[in-house]
Amino acid sequence: MPILIVNDDGIYAPGLLTLAEHLREKYEVVIVSPDREQSAVGHAITLAEPLRIYDVNQNGRFFGYAVSGTPADCVKLATRVIMKKPPDLLISGINQGANVGASLIYSGTVSAATEATMLLIPSIAVSLDTHRSDADFKPAAIFARRIAEKVLHTGLPGGVFLNVNVPALPVDSIKGIKITRQATTYFDDFFERRIDPQGRTYYWMSGTMVEVDRGEDSDLMALRQGYVSITPVRYDLTARSFISQLKTWFEE
Amino acid sequence: MPILIVNDDGIYAPGLLTLAEHLREKYEVVIVSPDREQSAVGHAITLAEPLRIYDVNQNGRFFGYAVSGTPADCVKLATRVIMKKPPDLLISGINQGANVGASLIYSGTVSAATEATMLLIPSIAVSLDTHRSDADFKPAAIFARRIAEKVLHTGLPGGVFLNVNVPALPVDSIKGIKITRQATTYFDDFFERRIDPQGRTYYWMSGTMVEVDRGEDSDLMALRQGYVSITPVRYDLTARSFISQLKTWFEE
Numbered sequence: 001m002p003i004l005i006v007n008d009d010g011i012y013a014p015g016l017l018t019l020a021e022h023l024r025e026k027y028e029v030v031i032v033s034p035d036r037e038q039s040a041v042g043h044a045i046t047l048a049e050p051l052r053i054y055d056v057n058q059n060g061r062f063f064g065y066a067v068s069g070t071p072a073d074c075v076k077l078a079t080r081v082i083m084k085k086p087p088d089l090l091i092s093g094i095n096q097g098a099n100v101g102a103s104l105i106y107s108g109t110v111s112a113a114t115e116a117t118m119l120l121i122p123s124i125a126v127s128l129d130t131h132r133s134d135a136d137f138k139p140a141a142i143f144a145r146r147i148a149e150k151v152l153h154t155g156l157p158g159g160v161f162l163n164v165n166v167p168a169l170p171v172d173s174i175k176g177i178k179i180t181r182q183a184t185t186y187f188d189d190f191f192e193r194r195i196d197p198q199g200r201t202y203y204w205m206s207g208t209m210v211e212v213d214r215g216e217d218s219d220l221m222a223l224r225q226g227y228v229s230i231t232p233v234r235y236d237l238t239a240r241s242f243i244s245q246l247k248t249w250f251e252e
Numbered sequence: 253m254p255i256l257i258v259n260d261d262g263i264y265a266p267g268l269l270t271l272a273e274h275l276r277e278k279y280e281v282v283i284v285s286p287d288r289e290q291s292a293v294g295h296a297i298t299l300a301e302p303l304r305i306y307d308v309n310q311n312g313r314f315f316g317y318a319v320s321g322t323p324a325d326c327v328k329l330a331t332r333v334i335m336k337k338p339p340d341l342l343i344s345g346i347n348q349g350a351n352v353g354a355s356l357i358y359s360g361t362v363s364a365a366t367e368a369t370m371l372l373i374p375s376i377a378v379s380l381d382t383h384r385s386d387a388d389f390k391p392a393a394i395f396a397r398r399i400a401e402k403v404l405h406t407g408l409p410g411g412v413f414l415n416v417n418v419p420a421l422p423v424d425s426i427k428g429i430k431i432t433r434q435a436t437t438y439f440d441d442f443f444e445r446r447i448d449p450q451g452r453t454y455y456w457m458s459g460t461m462v463e464v465d466r467g468e469d470s471d472l473m474a475l476r477q478g479y480v481s482i483t484p485v486r487y488d489l490t491a492r493s494f495i496s497q498l499k500t501w502f503e504e
Contacts, residue, residue: 042324043294043357050446050454072294072358073457076441081455102370104489105295106324118354118438150501159436160491162498177502181490184411186370189328194302202302203333205325232491232498237356238433239412239486246414246484249402250429 002028003148004087004116006074007095008038008108011056011066015094015128018137020064022145023091030087031064032078034071034108039097043111044070053077071112079119089152090116093126094140098165100219101185101209104233113161114235122151123161125233129223130168139174140166143228163231167223178227183218185209254280255400256339256368258326259347260290260360263308263318267346267380270389272316274397275343282339283316284330286323286360291349295363296322303329323364331371341404342368345378346392350417352471353437353461356485365413366487374403375413377485381475382420391426392418395480415483419475430479435470437461 003023007016011033023029035054046069054066065082067074071092079086092112099107113123124147128140143166151162163182167174187207194202211220222229255275259268263285275281287306298321306318317334319326323344331338344364351359365375376399380392395418403414415434419426439459446454463472474481 037300040297040299041294042296042363044296045292045294045358045457047292047457048289050448050456051443052452052454076457077443077455080441081443081445105366105370105487106297111294114357118357154501157491157494160494179495179499179502181492181495182488184488189332191303191329191333193333196302200304202304203329204302205297205299205328230498232494233489234491235357235489236434236436237485237487239409239484240433242409242412242484243431243433246482247431249406250431
């Protein structure tokens with residue numbers, strides 16, 4: 001059964017193409033991807049509007065399906081409409097830009113893996129730590145396939161997927177793989193106030209990620225040290241460590 | 253310092269109005285809400301487009317700020333642009349429809365509380381378990397204020413907020429409060445295939461929530477039994493229980 005590839009940078013993104021080419025040497029691949037960039041959409045799904053599916057060719061040959069929706073929509077449509085059977089594995093990416101720390105909350109790349117995990121499909125999200133337009137995605141594709149082979153062979157615990165980040169280095173310069181946790185970070189947002197040609201105010205957001213901790217075991221630190229980081233991610237959000245204390249609040 | 257209210261049903265939603273009226277009897281309140289419904293947007297934020305802020309009146313008096321963005325955008329704009337100091341508390345809601353189980357992943361109501369928690373603001377998400385247009389939000393507003401008082405008095409652990417669901421019952425029929433965990437559920441999605449007036453295919457998604465477990469301690473079960481459920485939620489997604497096993501994968 002095939003590997004499903006989804007991303008949030010859109011079906012024409014170079015990271016998706018490099019990943020697909022490298023996987024196709026060994027596996028059957030199905031590509032279902034947003035028809036345009038869908039970064040920072042979080043786990044949005046499309047309920048209030050219809051969705052469309054388009055065939056997309058590359059070099060005169062069928063390449064994959066473009067969807068007029070979000071990464072989570074792509075996973076739902078792939079498994080419910082496009083594919084006859086669920087895939088053996090989902091790989092989301094390769095995203096342009098790291099998904100570490102607080103970025104996991106906003107990331108469309110990560111949300112596709114979350115969605116597939118809820119549907120019991122083993123999943124990996126893969127991101128390359130650069131925004132350069134001439135980025136080389138091949139090292140990330142090599143690591144993605146290596147990790148995919150391991151997941152296909154060993155499986156993952158229920159409710160857990162792998163969030164992989166690869167440094168933007170030649171493959172020989174990457175120091176290895178580190179198993180990590182999500183760094184504690186937040187975005188220090190800045191809203192630039194501007195005036196439009198009609199004299200009305202608007203705001204444009206930008207933000208810098210601020211590190212709250214500098215622990216050696218975080219995804220952020222692994223990348224910085226030249227390692228591929230793999231963080232196991234769960235979608236169950238319950239803060240179990242606070243339950244017993246919270247129970248005392250309403251005892252009368 | 254005031255309480256910040258955000259929601260995902262839009263600034264004219266009755267659940268927001270009832271909550272604001274009930275809180276204003278005791279607290280100063282600032283309302284910053286999407287200018288239209290933003291359900292199921294997950295943790296989307298707006299980076300590729302500008303954002304606008306509009307003053308909204310109710311009965312000839314200033315009521316709050318409408319934002320041309322998502323619930324997470326509202327929290328960012330409220331704390332960075334609209335309010336001079338961070339609020340003491342954020343309440344997101346009152347949402348029309350429960351946010352239990354897998355819904356937490358898709359919910360704009362929950363994402364506003366996540367965003368505020370990352371910004372170190374104590375937060376509560378509140379939802380009423382009905383989609384009826386004549387829903388009475390007063391019982392949920394009463395519980396929301398009671399829980400808010402407790403949070404203002406006691407505080408919350410870092411990185412944790414409370415996700416509250418209230419059954420659609422008269423306040424005297426509600427059996428009490430249960431501290432719960434997120435139920436394990438998924439959506440069994442169905443895509444209805446239709447043809448548009450131009451003869452092209454489109455798909456419209458709908459889904460039914462499927463319960464994977466029927467544990468007595470879940471948010472879903474508490475609601476069903478007539479209790480208010482309070483689930484403590486964390487935004488750190490690391491699956492710590494899998495780290496040590498995962499480390500053995502790449503030892504050579």
